[in-house]
Amino acid sequence: MHQTFIDYHAALRRGERKGRLIRGHLFAEKLFLQNVWYPLFGHLDHLHPEYEIFDWNRKSQFIDFAYITPFGRFGIECDGFQSHVKDMDREKFSYSLNRETFLTAMGWKMMHFSFDDIQNRPEICRMLLQMVIGPSMIRKGAANSAAISAAIIEKEVLRLAWRLNRSIRPKDVIDQLDVDFRTARKWLRSLVEKGCLSPIVKGKDIRYYELNEGALEHI
Known part of the structure; x- marks a missing residue:
């Protein structure tokens, strides 16, 4: 499933967008699909790995996953402690906060999950992911399609x-x-x-x- 998913998106890309997908989609992202996303939704429709976005200076950036649907745009980041906390200096910290605020202003709903939770406590990630995406799916009528399960609706x-x-x-x-x-x-x-x-x-x-x-x- 995972390799087919990556191969499909790689075939649609060229240049750095393709290179980033091949280089950047690593163990944490694969584990997120395996432990969190697929058990909750049962499909990978509308989910884009290593999705390119641009900041306020038109600087190219990539988010781990983008879920782009008629009922909203959702960004998902799988954050390791070493790279996202321990190795972050003041400038990177400020940029990270500003990027998050900018993406919110541009209509994105961003979610961050730690690698530790993805690996050891995926049920927490599934609960939070469902709480963010579920209401938008229901309000836009997706509840009448296969895109959302009865369990998600009832929890909402x-x-x-x-x-x-x-x-x-x-x-x-x-x-x-x-x-x-x-x-x-x-x-x-x-x-x-x-x-x-x-x-x-x-x-x-x-x-x-x-x-x-x-x-x-x-x-």
Whole structure:
């Protein structure tokens, strides 16, 4: 899988962009795909390794991965302690912060994962990656395609319920995730069946849903 992925992108590139892919895509990046990305999404669509970007001086830079989709642009960096902390001087530190802010201004959402977490605690990386990308996928309608799983959607609903700090209503899901009533109710009922939510009945209808104890373990 990994070599096919690299060969595909290398065939589309020339010059330094191709050279950077061959030289720069190393063990940490391969491990990220193996331990974090593929177990979460199950595909490599729209993911670009060693993606070229430009800073405010039009200086060419490369980020480890770019996930470019109709619902947003996401940059992913796999950072080793030695190269990104221990060997960094004041000038490099300042440039790193400025580049991050510039990319944010240009519409990127940047994520950084340490090599130690990618190797030893990939479940943390998967959780954080999902928390950043998941809401954008849902709001742009990707929830109705194969691009996002039901598990990711349900976790986003649970996070919404946690943020509200009160009972969650179908209207809350509709407003926050830009879906219709039928879809919101389907997601909430699924979480009831899984024991994450309890329905609150008023009259003959279910009006609210409350988080059950232990629901956060599913986020």
